[in-house]
Amino acid sequence: MSPATPGAPSAPTQGAPTGAPAAAFATRSIHGGRTPDPTTGAILTPIHQSTTFVQDGVGEHRGYTYSRDTNPTVATLEAALGSLEGAPPAVCTATGMAATSVLCLALLSAGDRVVVGEVVYGGTTRLLRRVLSRFDVRVDAADASDPVAWRAALAEPAALCIVESPANPTLALCDLAAAAEAAHAAGARLVVDNTFLTPALQSPFEFGADVVLYSTTKSIEGHNATLGGALLSRDADLLERFRLVRKTLGAPQSPFEAWLTLRGLKTLELRMARHSSSALAVARFLAEHPAVARVAHPFLDGFPQAELARRQQRDGGGLVAVELTGGVPAAHAFVRATRCFALAENLGSAESLVTHPATMTHGDLDPAERARLGIGDGLVRLSVGLEDPADLVADLDRALAAAGGAR
Ligand SMILES: Cc1ncc(COP(=O)(O)O)c(C=O)c1O
Structure with missing residues (x-):
């Protein structure tokens, strides 16, 4: 391999900006592994949208040959x-x-x-x-x-x-x-x-x-x-x-x-902090609601593995599992009624999302197996996004009222 590829990252750094001592997480999330583009000075790594890389001679290349291998x-x-x-x-x-x-x-x-x-x-x-x-x-x-x-x-x-x-x-x-x-x-x-x-x-x-x-x-x-x-x-x-x-x-x-x-x-630490604090606010609201049988969030008071959560995790994360009284009809009415929480199979995004595992992600499992694993018919999984937490709570409050009609 010959040295520096024009426009390509040189040997990736393992953390801090060049010359700096090992840096904290937020700094590494912005600078870790990156160097300005050596050809143009572009601060962001270019998108090297290229299948192949020209070689100077057989076996003489700059570390990149074909993007199925590395890019x-x-x-x-x-x-x-x-x-x-x-x-x-x-x-x-x-x-x-x-x-x-x-x-x-x-x-x-x-x-x-x-x-x-x-x-x-x-x-x-x-x-x-x-x-x-x-x-x-x-x-x-x-x-x-x-x-x-x-x-x-x-x-x-x-x-x-x-x-x-x-x-x-x-x-x-x-x-x-x-x-x-x-x-x-x-x-x-x-x-x-x-x-x-x-x-x-x-x-x-x-x-x-x-x-x-x-x-x-x-x-x-x-x-x-x-x-x-x-x-x-x-x-x-x-x-x-x-x-x-x-x-x-x-x-x-x-x-x-x-x-x-x-x-x-670059925004991972900020986003995870916001996901976590909003999820905790949502979980606290749900825990008090009469239409809710059970709420799980690792940093919620009363979470059965609270001690382990604090030992192993730096925060609670953006997911909340909520078991509605009223089974599948209540859960389906709930996921249809939310507005901020979109009914969609992903998690961890800026947009709040809601899924019904028993009929969506875990629909392959038979009902007895699902029940044994704690994936009840009324279980709804919330991925709490980055919207204003008060709007999220208001959305859930309305959807719970709608789900009440389905009971
Ligand atoms: C915990 C976990 N691992 C792995 C995957 C699979 O990821 P992908 O959808 O990117 O293939 C998912 C997808 O939902 C997931 O939730």
Whole structure:
């Protein structure tokens, strides 16, 4: 590889602006991994919308050859994410599910066993149960919010463990340090899907995770504008395996989406603080409402795992799970009546969103299984956006009145 590529990032920096000491999160979210464009001085990394890169001679290039392998704009995002997680540059993929697929194909072989949290994003379960099971990968689900059940599931050896904390959609937490210890004792690597909290609010490597996974589609980009995924690890060998599978599978992040995600990162800390404070305000309002059977938010007083939430998270995050009395009819009337909260399957965006997991994201599960996992018919998941919290509360108040008529 020859040095400096005109218009391309040189060796990505790991955090602070050049020459500065290690910087705080907000500073890294703006400067980490970035340098001004060496050709023009543009302060923002250009969108290198190019499939291929001209070589001076066979094997003589500037670090970039073909964008399915790597691309300068994507490489800048990878370095920026690495700097926020205290890790080497990430491996960024086309979607969050592409990241999960790359992870599994890179780390699993026929005959391996995976232990997955029983409440995780439905696509993760679908990949494991309906696709990888055909390749002789054994999948066992365990309650990741119960350290005793989790340890019991790992009494037998395993290759990989996948957890979310908070989990989608119940918001049950997993004690990450305990989960890592049990995984390692069974010979497994622990993967934490940190999509809900982002590196602004939770740092899974501090608790022993081997891989951190993101759907950057959610809060990291934060504006409902992109699809993307990322895998981070402190193990250079794992990163190399991820890069090989991403290139071979053909699942890289696109330069334009990477550029939008770089922009989203700059406000990540501010947005996560606002999402968290507004979600807490919404949860407090809902907890007092007679049409509400149960509310979950990790920083709400009375949350069953409040101590763990404060130990593991820097704030509560933007999601609220609310169980309405009145089951499916009340939930459907509620999601139809909200105005600020759009009925849509995403989370972590500026716009507030609402979903009904039992008939949307988790509709694949049979009703008895859903009930056992705490995904009741009346459960509604709110992704609290960046609008004025008073308007959000007023919207929910009105929608609850409408849902009352459906009871
Ligand atoms: C926690 C979590 N992980 C992964 C994914 C998959 O991400 P994507 O939709 O970007 O493929 C999602 C999507 O909703 C998610 O909620």
